Amino acid sequence: MPHESNTQRVASKELTLFFSSPVAWLFLGSFAAVTLFIFFWGEAFFARNVADVRPLFEWMPILLVFLSAALTMRMWSEERRTGTLEYVLTLPVPLRHFVLGKFRACVTLLLLALLITLPLPLTVARLGDLDWGPVLAAYLATALLGSAYISIGLYVSARSDNPIVSMIGSVALCGLFYLLGSDLLTGFFGTGGAELMRTVGTGARFDAITRGVIDLRDLFYYISLIVVFLALNIYTLERERWAATGSPRRHRGWRLLIALFVINVIIANTWLSQVSRWRMDVTEGQLYSISEPTRNYLSQLQEPLLLRGYFSEKTHPLLAPLVPQLRDLLMEYEVAGQGRVRVEIIDPSDSPELEDEANQKYGIRAVPFQVADRYQAAVVNSYLNILVEYGDSHEVLGFGEMVEVKAGASTSIDVQLRNPEFNITRAIKQVLYAYQAGGNLFESIDSDIEFIGYVSADELLPPQLASYKQAIEEQLQATVVSAGGGFSVRWLEPEANGGQVARQIQEEWGFKPMVASVLDENQFYFYLTVADERQVVQVPTESFDPATFEQALDASLKRFATGFTRTVAFSAPKMNPRLAQYGMMGPQFRNLEQAITQDHTIRMADLTDGAVAAETDLLVVVAPENFTSKQVFAVDQYLMRGGTVILATAPYISQTRGNSMIMLPRPSGLQEWLSHHGINLGSEMVLDSQNSAFPVPVTRQVGGYTFQDAALVDYPYFIDARDNGLNAEHPITRGLPQVTVPWAVPIIIDTERNAGRQVTALISSSDAAWTSPSSNVLPRMDDSGMSSWAAPGATHSELLATLISGRFESFFAGQSSPLQAPADSEDRITSVIERSPESARLLVIASNDFLRDDILTTISSLTGGQYLGPLELIANAIDWSLEDGGLLGIRSNAHFNRTLPPLERQTQAFWEYTNYAAALLALIILALLQNRSRRARQARYLRELGGAA
Template sequence: MQGGRLVGEFPALRVAQKELRLFFNSPVGWSFLGVFLLASLFVFFWVEAFFARNIADVRPLFEWMPLMLIFLAAALTMRLWSEERSHGTLEYLLTQPVPLWQFVLGKFLACAVLLGLALLATLPLPLTVAAIANLDWGPVLAGYLAAALLGCAYLSIGLFVSAHSANAMLSLIGSVLICGALYLIGSPLLTGFFNDDTAALLRLLGSGSRFDSITRGVIDLRDLYYYAALCTGFLALNVYTLDRQRWATDSRQRRHRLWHAGIALLLLNLLLAGIWLQPLTGLRVDVTQGRLYSISEPTRDLLEQTREPLLIRGYFSERTHPLLAPLVPQIKDLLREYAVAGGERVQVEFVDPAENPETEREASEQYAIDPTPFQVADRYQSALVNAFFHVLVSYGGEHETLGFADLIEVKTASGSQPEVALRNPEFDITRAIRDVLHSYQAGGNLFEQIDRPVQLTAYVSADDRLPQLLLTYRRAIEKTLEARVARAGGKFRVEFVEPEAGDGAVAERIVDEWGFQPLLASLNDQREFYFYLTLEDDHQVVQLPTGAFDPDAFEQTLDAGLKRFASGFTKTIALVFPETGSGQFRGRAPAVHTFQTLEQEISRDYSIVREDLGDGEVDSSADLLLVLAPENLDDTAVYAMDQFLMRGGTVVLGTSGFSVEARGGDLQMREVDSGLASWLAHHGIDIAPAMVLDSQHRSYPVPVMRRVGGYEFRDMQFVDYPYLIDIRGDGLNSEHPITRGLPSLALAWSSPVAVSRERSDISAEWLLRSSPDASRSSARNVMPGAIEDDTRSDSDGKPQRETLGLLMQGRFSSAFSEVPGDDPGDSAGVEERAAALGVERIRSHLNQSSDAARLIVIGSNDFASDQVMSGLVAASGTEFLSPVALLMNTLDWSLTDGSLLQIRSRAHFNRTLPPLDSRIRSRLEYTNYAAALLVLAVFGLLHWLRERRRRTYWRRVLA
């Protein structure tokens, strides 16, 4: 009753009800909806090659929606007023006492309901993606909102055109032309012919460009108003057009003049309101998961640290590549948000160097910013244009620039156009701000960047116990420490403690807590003494390496230790890769592994030291030790790693008993002796002598033998490769910051990592693990053709989940009882080596670490090698490299640099599809087609039954 009363009170609802009834009784209407649905599926799976694109989103659907909605809206509206004219019922409507806007609104509501049904019919597509991958529903819901708004705008245009013609086909053509022109205004097909300012204005007027802004997951009030203004304007024009049919020949009557003035005033106000809203960039909501297009809290916290003016300048040319032009407004909006977040401390400006030779010369000479050549086509010719697409960040005389390669990510897929998007602009810009801020701060007082007071405790024996070398060393460093205390402003204290004093309780405590064993001056002098230096605050304890007790090197060692307590200084990573010297290897030289991609990425955030472990020590400036693909490490090299861990450092290790290399067109596995097995076993870690195969895996370009007749050919093909494990979902530890932000990870040629012995003072936590369907392989042939025939073995003969990455933290004990090479029976040799160094022989050895020590082990030699990186790029079509992201997250977390850790994995292309068998892909595609056809068949059957009942009724009446 309430629904009927509501329809009766509002004629617009009664009109909408009538139009919907006519539509559902017409098979032509269902045909239009069916064609729209099938066209959407065809575009999604075929034109945009969804599975080859390999991104877990539905952007291919929405990218074509502005064009498909043009035809759908024109088809839905073409007959609504045209048939009223052709059937002679329009004059009847014009004479009714009901306001004309009720009829216009009713027909519009009916079309809007049909539009909603058409969009609802495409819902199985995002549901399919969500069923197989981690779909971000924010852009999906925003996309449907944008499609509904754009469709309503097109419907209002279609109704307006239909009111001008009695021919439905002319209405269809007219609607398509007007809506198509509105879409074309802001498309790259037209904006590419104009300069940047004109193109930006055209994009503000175009219906498609506004649509793209919403579908990426940013709901902007300006875009919503644009569509609302279009609907309001054209519906008002529709009412105005119909009302003119009532007018007499003389249209200069007062009522008619009021109509003219009113409609003109309405359109003018709609336009002025849009112009007024345009500068208001903050009226928007980022609905993406993780707010990909909004300034994050770490960025805001970093901006709070600025004390000098921060300049962010965008260098963008008026004329650039058509694929880059739509990105310029996006990055400008983001930079403006930096200005809003930073307030008066942040200045944002945009320049085109080509317009001012002096600006271009400054950009080139002072900031090394030069244009990038792009091939573009205008109305007359194809040309090479040198365009700027750079961002400058300058602070206190320090600066950093971001170019095209730093800001842009290109996703390619076979059979489709490349997709160009901003990679992760906030991460890149925030990193640049951090770097210039830290570089500026590094030139000042170190203690200004230390929040908590730091104390240096020197566990040093009395002077009469010390050898002359250490006595001289102590007096020299005391002067250095006194000067530092005077400059520290109360943030640095120094305390000398004699461990043997009193009852020797201090000596017992530091042996138990830190493993600080008594030292010996030489093999001939058995006097014991202590000389250990520690830095500590209420958060961590760090031992300062003393090396050869060189007073000249102490200040540098002290600074390196203090920087570990400071925020605002670039940390140092000690890299140990196979090609970093030969001192750590024994026997034959190892096979060459290259990690240039990883090294370049690390160098963007951290200082790098190429470490040679052969001298038995890790560089004193190193904050973290990264060892990948170690092979044949001798005791001296292992001891260097051991003592770095004992000093409270973090060791990140990628190792396995196997290595795979491409040689002569084949993938060859060889067994590798890292030299670390006993050291890892001492710490309770076991790496199994097997490799993991997983049914959840990725494709990889590998050589495949092809037989044609009696000949064999070797081709490179993408094949499903079980040794390239696809880790996602519950395979990534969602509770740990290292893996929490990773959408997925490709791990190549990995071995199981397990905790063989638990200790109460060391916590163990898994980071990476396979799916439950993984198994261990003892085969040595890793070529794809041999995988089906390999022999697999595991502990119980069944598939099981394997741990592939492990984190251990706590108080480690040294695997060495003494310094390697100090053989008591070789005292002459030891003394000879000591004399050659010009120092007394002093053995400094730590038996135990502090609680801050960390050991991170990933069971693969090759997972981050250039060989694997190039294969991942070729297979995915994007430069997002998950193994590099994993290691960078590890470095950020280990060095307590959480600002970049939270925003590193926010890029648009990071959500990838899980590996799917070709049969599963086909089944998913055909299921969507079948569902669409089933819906159409059901409605067709209902229509047939309705028509049958109607004919039966009339036969009975006429009989």
């Protein structure tokens, strides 16, 4: 009989025996029941609030130990006990056919069990944004791990005639392979020893694949484990055939062959453990691989870049598995750098000199972690840092930047790398830009730049400006020489040729004649610009001080360059010391400030002087209050110069006082300015049925004692924007899975005023949103503890954040500048730019609380991790506006960013019970198919008997 036919017949026979007895149904039912219980109860899927299926596979290595042992315990033991094994041994058929047939039957049953769990990921995909890459990898890992345990179980079963003994032996051996790489044992060893044990342990390999990285080393390990134990199974049965008087030479040959095979498998695994290139990252966004933006930064390196990992041998058990992941990723950087990246992995405790250098030169300090075992608790000082050094610039990544911790529903926590590639690449970008900033500016500009001064003749200029022009001409000529041909200078008199140039610059950019003072009738022009074939940038000249011109010119030229750290002007409310005495801190935005400083130079600006600093590349204004005309003028003229303004504002702001919450009016002073540009903010707040929860204090009575607790209720003012609510086409919001917008008002776009400009909706509420004029925003609960909010009528989607690009008309067009000096003053000369270039952009978010520290903290406490959605949105907006999109595609690729949408308790119960029903239905369908197959076999058997008769 052909090999395939023998194996198939054995597998079919075993499957028939499985399903004709309770074994198969107990296995499938137990598998489904345990996995569903762990998913919904043990790991509290809905409370965990992450759109993934990690809870499904969290306990799979342990579960498969017992189920595989139960499945295989009778496979050979029963044959030996009943005497049928002697019949098998006497057949003229190679024993490998029987071994592979039984193995195939068991694996088929395992695959059927996995098929029953398929409704779980389908449910998660229906509810949230599921990354299917890790899901498919986890199913592959489960199939491989289960197959390995089955091969071990078959080998143990072949050595005993007692099924119970076989089961205990299988559990012990499979459990040993699992424990070798588990935290239970690796915690007793250092990083090196623990890592070696994890390479042998089945569970650690399983975790490596389920995170979404299919590594050849892991695949080969499982396949080799399967093949080795199947070979040992065949060898064990083959020995039963040997007669006492058989050929000793043949027996020694078998033993030598098996020994050599096992040794070669061990050697192959050892050799492959040193190779990290043959791997496939199947996660969406390539969380564990080098992406194209990273390769672009590495291609800009002009000298060697050092990546040094400081990893302690002894560390916290939850952090130990992260070290190999970081090391493998650093090695990928070395490969992608093509000789320009040098990677070093050191343990500071092994080298006092390197530890002293880390402490003194780089400020790297060990972090104390409390660890405990069965007998004692101790504090371990360990390092988990990465140094990125380029030239004389360096950045250090520590525990806080690289590790993300999410609290579970119970006391358990989930520890993962936050977004390793983004953090390392961002550090590389910072040191690279810092290095380039010390060089020639024009080396980073890929186009010819022309300085054009629209300046009146000297006799028309005030003496101050005439001398200023003469001083900067010398500086411009020096710049022409240093540019080496990439920079030229041209002066134009707007009044020449009948004022043709004057009319042109007024029409295109709103450059109007200036006057020295209010009562001075002498008009003149003094506008300085730099331009290439794509854009025109005005050089700021507010102070007309020759000493500051070089700085202003460099700031303008950097708008055309790549490889320089940009400057962001940040305007936020200042803390009122008087209110702080009463515990009312007011809105604070330190998290946003820190997020900006990670990638850019930040300049705090209150704009009260009526101007934005010359070196500013982008202006961010959050929660403005009662802006004066000078502050409005600063924002307006910065936009008119072709800059980008990000504005978070609304007519209301929240304030908490003890257990109460009120909405206070907050006039920004920018309402008329926004209306002038066709942006109107509604007076009613938006509520949405698709919302995030809010913690409400409740009082509980237990045993005569009173406890203060917090209950989570739906809160429509916390708008949960996801899916269609986030613009999937625009780079600013494309990579964001979800954003919570608190206490927002609708944005109404005046299409007539915005004719000719590009209007992009970035964030919108769901279609189940409505507006309310009520100032009562306290969370509401009914008698059953559920939210009692309901839409009073029709619902519709509301615009919450918009981006407008194009040419804007100044709010101050046709008016005198608020900064205009009086007639008897010698202060600075100012003018009004009445029209912006096409490069101007205005991003408006209709919420004062969107980026507040206390709101971010509240939402983080609800999710069990750190909530960074609003900060990532602003970071994306800054990078996109500054045309530095290198980090846009990888910024939001964190593990816990994919959250579930808000679900009512009834909805959660519906999906949970639906999965129970789906598993039961799958078992029923399988039973019907099996019954139909059994009847078909009986009918075929009767027909064969009739034909024989």
